[in-house]
Amino acid sequence: MPKFIATLAGLLTSGALLYYFQNEIENNTSQIRSKLHKTKNQLEDSLPSQLKDSSVSDQNQLIHPSKRPNVRPQLPIPSITQTQNYINHxxxxxxxxxxxDQVANIANKFTSFDASESAKNAKSFIEDKWNKNK
Structure with a gap:
C-alpha cells in the first residue's frame, strides 16, 4: 500500500507541475507574439511615407537582394516555426x-525508505554524541 500512495503522490505532483508549466509556456508565448505584433506595427508606422508607398516593391527586392545596388545581403533569421519545431520535437x-527519471528516482527512494531503521540509527548517533560530551 505505501508504494501505491507514493506512486500516486508522485503522479499527482508531476501532473500538477506539468499542467502549471504548460500553462505558463502558453501564456508567455502569447505575450511574446503580441509584443512582436505590436512592435512590427510600430515599425511599419514609423516608416517614412516614401517607403510606405513602395513597400510592395521593397518586399520583392528583399527576396532578391542582389538586384538592389550597394546593399549587403542580410542573414536569414530563423522563423518562429523552426523554434516551435525545436521545442516540440x-x-x-x-x-x-x-x-x-527524477520523479521515478524520488518515488523509489520514498518506497524504499525504512523509518524504523533510520530512527534507530539516529538514536544511536545521538546517544554516542551525548556520551562523548559528558
Whole structure:
C-alpha cells in the first residue's frame, strides 16, 4: 500500500507541475507574439511615407537582394516555426524524459525508505554524541 500512495503522490505532483508549466509556456508565448505584433506595427508606422508607398516593391527586392545596388545581403533569421519545431520535437521530449527519471528516482527512494531503521540509527548517533560530551 505505501508504494501505491507514493506512486500516486508522485503522479499527482508531476501532473500538477506539468499542467502549471504548460500553462505558463502558453501564456508567455502569447505575450511574446503580441509584443512582436505590436512592435512590427510600430515599425511599419514609423516608416517614412516614401517607403510606405513602395513597400510592395521593397518586399520583392528583399527576396532578391542582389538586384538592389550597394546593399549587403542580410542573414536569414530563423522563423518562429523552426523554434516551435525545436521545442516540440527536441526540447520537450528531453525535458520529459529527465523529469520522469527524477520523479521515478524520488518515488523509489520514498518506497524504499525504512523509518524504523533510520530512527534507530539516529538514536544511536545521538546517544554516542551525548556520551562523548559528558
Amino acid at each position: 527536441r526540447f520537450i521530449p528531453t525535458f520529459k524524459s529527465s523529469w520522469n
